[in-house]
Amino acid sequence: MLRLLNIEFIKLWNNRASKILILAYFILLSCIALIAAIKFDFGFFKFHLAEQGIFNFPYIWHFNTYVAAALKFFLAIVIVSMMANEYSNKTIKQNLIDGLSKKEFILSKFLTVAVFALVSTIFVFIISLTLGYIFSSFTETSIVFSDLEYIVAFFIKLLGFFSFCLFLGILIKRSAFALGFLFVWYMAEGFARIVLNLWDKTSEYADAITQFFPLQSMSNLIKQPFSRLGAVKEMANQVGEQFNFDYTVHWYNIIIVLFWTSLFVIFSYKLLQKRDL
Structure with missing residues (x-):
């Protein structure tokens, strides 16, 4: 596995983009x-975002993983480009000639996206832990390490998304079209939800269904x-609204994403098997 990862990271390191x-x-x-530095001071109105509790334990695990997940598209570009370069530079063919099997090739790509997901998760965990200890009003160990299921969910979410990007990169071969297809798929799911609603x-x-x-x-x-923030709840109460959202990380959602992740990896391998490289 280390050999396969080494091959992939050498390719990435030699690619400037x-x-x-x-x-x-x-x-x-x-x-x-x-975000902690965001402050508004207009006369009597003073607002400091960090003081609204966004970095309080255990809420910080939910907030930071949600915000960090929005940045995953940067690595999505890297992953689809990684596959597009394999075809355009013919390195995929050379790897297979040099003795790498198609199964090992797909495994090397999956291990790479798994490492991206894992390193991102560890990075967000360290940042959240640091910010929490600086700004949180609650630093008891039992509180600090509660709600860590959001960190697990973050890893699985990235793993599933990156596996989808890997599949699209193999399916379409060109990074721009693969990213375009990703956007079209996103719009199609949104349109399907509107129709169902x-x-x-x-x-x-x-x-x-969705x-x-x-x-x-x-x-x-x-x-x-x-909507979990106290300030947001207070504003909602003033206008007669109440939030009734389920923020739980459910086990069945994890199973569904892991199912899709497995499916994307299997489809990627099947595509590679059928193609004349």
Whole structure:
């Protein structure tokens, strides 16, 4: 496995665009800390975002993983470009000639996306732990390490999404078209949900059906955290609204995403098997 990873990271290291995108991704992840610096001071109105509790344990695990997940598209570009370069530079053919089997080739790609997901998760965990101990009002161990299921969900979400990108890179071969297809797929899932909502006003059937869609299943792992904030709840109460959201990381959502992840890897291998390289 280390040999396969070494081959992949040598390719990435020799690609300038990939290096820049990976570096930009981790720099942007680090910029989550800059949220603490957001302040508004207009006369009597003073607002400091960090004081609203966004970095309180255990809420910080939910907030940071949700925000960090939005940056995954930087690595999506790297992954589809990684596959596009294999075809354009004919390195995939050379690897197979040099003795790498198609199964090992797909495994090397999957291990690479798994490492991206794991390193991103560890990075977000360290940033969240640091910010929490600096700004949180609660630092008891039992509170600090509660709700860590969001960290697990973050890893699985990235793993599933990156596996989807890997499949698209192999299917379409060109990075621009693969990313375009990703956007079209996202729009198609959104359109399907709108149609289902029009058919059933309660959204009960829409939720039941769309939870099995690839991108929606990944989105369901970490729901939006903003309505959990005390300030947001207070504003809602003032206008007579109440939030009734389920923020739990459910085991069945994890199973659905892992199912799609397995399917994308299997489809990638089957595609490679059938193609004349």
